[in-house]
Amino acid sequence: MIFNSIEFLIFGLLFFVAWPYFKKQNQRRWVFLTFMSFIFYGWWDWRFLFLIIGSGLIDYFCGLAITKYPLKKRLLLIISLIGNLGSLSVFKYSTFFANIADDICQWFNINSHFSTSIPEFAIILPVGISFYTFQSLSYTIDIYRGRLKPTNQIFHFFSYLSMFPQLVAGPIIRARDLLAQLQTDRIASPIQKWNGIKLIAFGLFQKVVLADNLSYFIDSAFEGKGNISGSPYWWTVTIAFAFQIYCDFSGYSLIARGLAKYIGYHFKMNFNHPYLAKNLKMFWERWHISLSTWFRDYVYIPMGGSAKGFYFGIVFMWITMILSGLWHGANYTFIIWGGLHALFLTIERFTKLKKRITNLGFGSLAAMITFIQVCIGWVYFRAYNYHQANDIIAHMFNFSNLSLSFISTYFDNLFYLWIAIIIEICVSLRRKYSSIYTFYKKYNLDIIMVALAIAMSIFMRGEGKQFIYFQF
């Protein structure tokens, strides 16, 4: 079930009507949340509910056992890791690894059929598997580290793990943040409810107006339907994709946070205008924050982080970025994407060029350089294979064809790219000049903005598409 669907509208109405009755008592609240979340997830394919239940049960019991048998806690953590990463490997990476194995065998002239021997069920990628697996993993790891007390209420655990607003595309919520919130009957104040509505409206606008309207232009380009070439064209495609993926994913996160806020729960911010970042480090502090912090806390820091010296810090950063790339998808392109970011981050750490540019008062230039680096990374992220990505990069930097004829052809799509860019510029100005913010507050412009976002989501919606991050 996706947020921008009739099904979700009906589901949401039913949920919000029934919620006041169920929320008052702990057990009833947990069972209701779990039940509704399972309906939400099962709507896509009910069979994969067993996967969430299976990996959830492993972590729930491992969590309890770690506290009960502290001497065996390492073994129990390994069981949890095998359970979670095992299912992730089977459902997400088996085809990729099999293809690699076939390629290696081919180099040695050995006939192998690993990729064709994979059972059919393992080829289907369950929606949001990477999200809930990581969420579940953080639960056992935190218990192992003594930072969290396990819950002995199974529905308390499952209401945390499967809570529907963030189940399929994040934000990845930590157990220590949400379990405590789920323990009480939380009453949303009018300001929380208003903020919830605002987040839902703006999230919907980002998804159905901006991201969905850009998709046709981008898909045509990557599928080669456009029959257009030239440097300006490919730069526009790349920038459009940068905004499409941002609006698509940030839109989902905003809706998820808004829904949670409306019923009194708080999910941390997942995006904070990443394209305004003045360097890549800042970018990663603002892009998919819940995943970046997950990798920081459970991969980068446990390896040693920057505490083991400058060069080790760089090695650990490379490992983290490549794993982050692999988390996004089972394809070489995602690994290259992670590697490119690691490379740019390494250059940044060595040269500190962007910091120097910013200190000289050219913050916008630093932001622009950062944005170009991010865009180059996005080419690999979106391309079907690295050959295509390399070709596109070559086109981007080949300035012999500067045709702009595509602008009139795709006028209706590119209009939304301008809107997205203007919004980011407005946000940047609002942060810089407090008078704009005061004016906005004084005249309650937020209500007009929310109404406009809703009206535009109805009348200027693009072709209905699934959220891009569902596939991760």
Add this chain to the structure above:
Amino acid sequence: MTPKLKIILLTPITLILMLAIKLFIPAEENVKTEKEYLWTLKTHNPDKFDIIIMGDSRIYRGISPEYLTKKLPETTAINLGFSSAGFSNLYFNFAEKKLKKESKNKVILIGISPHSLTPSALKNEELKSYLNKSKTDVFKIISLANVYKTANSIMPSQIINNLSFTNKQYKKYNQEFYTNGWVKSSNEKPNINIALYKYKNIFTNNKVSEEAINNLSIQINKWTKKGIKVICFRPPSTIEMEQLEDSLSGYNESEISRKIITNGGYWININSKNYVSYDGSHLHYESAIKLSEKLGLNIKELLNQRNSNLTKERF
């Protein structure tokens, strides 16, 4: 203003805004919504017909079942054309299921464009996308059509067009969708060269497949044996387009027509000079009407002569 008041005021403000949008930007048919609805309907509607019209976009823009059956009383027809459709078994089976079993005048009218015999067309991607729609999606699209139409998505060019007091520069392409599958098409700024460039690229690595012609011939043979009249023709476009297609696609009209006639089908010669295209590929609606009426007369002639000893040759 308190948050509570904001929540209360949000609904009326949004409604006023929506009303304003509806008032200032007059509703224009949204091509995507309209097409999605009617194409879903023609794919999944259980209704059966006497005449089935098959082909690609040249056909769904070029033949109106209404004008085709004007001189054929009590005969029903549907245009089952799909974008970039190709003559594969999937398409044949789908079309045959739409024929009225009890009809005495079962006719399948096939517009064979060069592209419809190429490997890329044989994938029938558009047809597949409609055939593969889940029951829930079909139900949603058909039953909520009016809701979707009321909240038609507005294009930015449409807004600019409405705001502009001078020439309506962005409104060029006019398309009117009919439930019988026809799309009445025209362009305020016709340019017969638009399609030429596109088709040069299309046929670069995508030629007419001999296998596709043989498969079509076999199917015509099967249908003829079942008592179905199969009438084929090359959809008219422009002389320039025909020349380009003949030189690049590997389409041999006389050879194809010969195979069709050999397998029991009929072939109608259409002269592109008698018709007007707005983009070099698709017919202007006036020409589409003219073509439909001509084909209707041909079908009538054929059906009236069905008991005579008419040999299967060109009309």
